[in-house]
Amino acid sequence: KGLRNDASSRVAxxxxxxxxxxxxxxxxxxxxxxxxxxxxxxxxAEGAAGAIAAFPPPHNFFWSxxxxxxxxxxxxxxxxxxxxxxxxxxxxxxSSPEDMGRGAEDTRQNFALxxxxxxxxxxxxxxxxxxxxxxxxAAKGALTFTRDDKFKPLPGYQVMATHFHxxxxxxxxxxxxxxxVRLNDFDVVKxxxxxxxxxxxxxxxxxxxxxxxxxxTLADYYEVARRHSDKNFLIMPNEExxxxxxxxxxxxxxxxxxxxxxxxxxxxxxVENHPTYGKVYRIAGPDEMMEMVRRENLLIFMPHPRSKGSxxxxxxxxxxGYFQDDNYRGIGVRWGMGLDGSEQRLCEIRCQTLWDEMNxxxxxxxxxxKYIQAITETYEQGPGDDFYANSPVQYVKLDTLPLASSGNxxxxxxxxxxxxYFWTSGEVLISNYAVQGAGAKRxxxxxxxxxxxxxxxxVVWGDGAKIDRQVILATxxxxxxxxxxxxxxxxxxxxxxxxxxxxxxxxxxxxxPVRLTTAATATR
Numbered sequence: 001k002g003l004r005n006d007a008s009s010r011v012a013x014x015x016x017x018x019x020x021x022x023x024x025x026x027x028x029x030x031x032x033x034x035x036x037x038x039x040x041x042x043x044x045a046e047g048a049a050g051a052i053a054a055f056p057p058p059h060n061f062f063w064s065x066x067x068x069x070x071x072x073x074x075x076x077x078x079x080x081x082x083x084x085x086x087x088x089x090x091x092x093x094x095s096s097p098e099d100m101g102r103g104a105e106d107t108r109q110n111f112a113l114x115x116x117x118x119x120x121x122x123x124x125x126x127x128x129x130x131x132x133x134x135x136x137x138a139a140k141g142a143l144t145f146t147r148d149d150k151f152k153p154l155p156g157y158q159v160m161a162t163h164f165h166x167x168x169x170x171x172x173x174x175x176x177x178x179x180x181v182r183l184n185d186f187d188v189v190k191x192x193x194x195x196x197x198x199x200x201x202x203x204x205x206x207x208x209x210x211x212x213x214x215x216x217t218l219a220d221y222y223e224v225a226r227r228h229s230d231k232n233f234l235i236m237p238n239e240e241x242x243x244x245x246x247x248x249x250x251x252x253x254x255x256x257x258x259x260x261x262x263x264x265x266x267x268x269x270x271v272e273n274h275p276t277y278g279k280v281y282r283i284a285g286p287d288e289m290m291e292m293v294r295r296e297n298l299l300i301f302m303p304h305p306r307s308k309g310s311x312x313x314x315x316x317x318x319x320x321g322y323f324q325d326d327n328y329r330g331i332g333v334r335w336g337m338g339l340d341g342s343e344q345r346l347c348e349i350r351c352q353t354l355w356d357e358m359n360x361x362x363x364x365x366x367x368x369x370k371y372i373q374a375i376t377e378t379y380e381q382g383p384g385d386d387f388y389a390n391s392p393v394q395y396v397k398l399d400t401l402p403l404a405s406s407g408n409x410x411x412x413x414x415x416x417x418x419x420x421y422f423w424t425s426g427e428v429l430i431s432n433y434a435v436q437g438a439g440a441k442r443x444x445x446x447x448x449x450x451x452x453x454x455x456x457x458x459v460v461w462g463d464g465a466k467i468d469r470q471v472i473l474a475t476x477x478x479x480x481x482x483x484x485x486x487x488x489x490x491x492x493x494x495x496x497x498x499x500x501x502x503x504x505x506x507x508x509x510x511x512x513p514v515r516l517t518t519a520a521t522a523t524r
Contacts, residue, residue, distance in 0.1 A: 015038065057127070145479070247314075457502075
């Protein structure tokens with residue numbers, strides 16, 4: 001506050017249509033702040049000598065909303081004839097769908113806010129980018145820290161975003177039924193740099209709508225994915241459900257179109273040949289669900305663990321054979337799940353604590369450790385939505401996308417099953433990672449690049465009973481940098497290890513854990 005208001009003063013921002021707007025303080029003074037639905041969560045104050053851009057951290061500014069509507073996260077206020085204020089703000093309530101020009105489906109969304117534990121120091125930062133240029137130059141400089149809200153292409157990797165309640169088939173049926181109508185979601189997601197878009201509709205038609213013929217809806221769902229995929233953009237039609245008696249919610253990542261029905265009577269077979277859809281499974285319990293998963297090369301992740309429909313899980317099933325199965329890959333996490341401003345890492349308390357506990361559960365079990373996948377948990381996407389801010393992704397090690405016409409996504413499933421991917425908010429990238437050496441003397445090697453100033457990197461490990469970590473400060477490194485980290489690691493008594501990197505805004509990237517054996521180098 002207290003910025004001088006003279007003939008050269010203005011505030012500028014890009015609106016949700018990506019068009020530059022400004023206000024030059026020609027009106028009467030404001031009583032309250034003036035919220036701006038600005039693109040990229042960015043407002044710029046300009047004067048004769050230059051400009052200052054204000055913006056919040058791109059991700060941990062947000063709690064766990066289920067829509068990406070732009071609520072207006074920056075503001076200005078004319079305080080009097082000679083001065084004004086500008087900055088960052090959060091709304092008091094979710095905008096109604098009518099305000100946003102959206103359908104009735106979105107009226108059920110919550111406004112979760114924050115979880116601030118007593119006795120903690122809650123960080124509520126704002127970033128200021130100062131420039132000797134006019135407003136557009138200051139905005140350009142500020143946007144380098146989120147790469148203009150885009151996930152950067154990385155050679156040898158594909159960018160995958162999962163767990164969207166897109167209701168693709170239901171929306172197309174309500175718009176006349178043609179499966180060839182192009183929905184806004186595809187353009188929004190693709191523009192952010194995602195090239196594997198994985199909704200979890202299954203046979204669902206949208207919130208609160210009754211399910212219709214499951215097999216027909218699945219067939220339409222798979223066909224929508226096939227028609228709207230491209231050479232550089234794949235729609236991977238996954239499914240969320242609570243069927244099979246596994247417990248909690250489950251994301252089923254598919255390697256191909258698979259038809260199955262929940263429940264069966266004693267006289268019905270486990271697998272039958274349907275005249276229209278071919279092979280159809282009828283699932284009567286966890287063992288049959290896992291048998292289908294193994295036969296069809298599918299993977300299971302539990303979304304939002306210990307909350308919502310997964311409350312009490314996976315703890316309740318940690319000793320079950322199907323949880324320990326290699327095709328039960330782990331949990332799906334995003335930031336904002338009980339967002340606590342004292343956290344230095346995205347979803348630190350709710351997600352990462354559980355992830356490390358799970359790998360201690362698995363430390364002395366055969367097979368693979370448990371991984372995390374990035375989930376979004378939002379519904380319909382539209383122009384102007386703040387998709388980038390609300391969507392973590394995973395970079396899957398894969399040279400090329402499988403063709404949608406092939407109906408086969410085994411290459412994606414196989415890479416994820418091996419752990420050949422890393423979870424990221426987008427600002428920190430890990431292009432190469434390895435645990436080198438054998439026996440007690442190991443070296444953690446990681447090639448990193450980042451935008452915001454890097455805060456620290458860490459090596460996290462477990463011995464089956466306790467979890468510990470080594471934190472290496474990186475505050476001497478400049479923003480917009482690259483570095484190869486080589487960290488000596490004593491593996492004595494340790495069962496598994498993982499690596500992560502975090503910047504000053506709480507953004508970060510995490511690789512999947514590696515089991516420590518007597519064998520030599522393990523690479524991700």
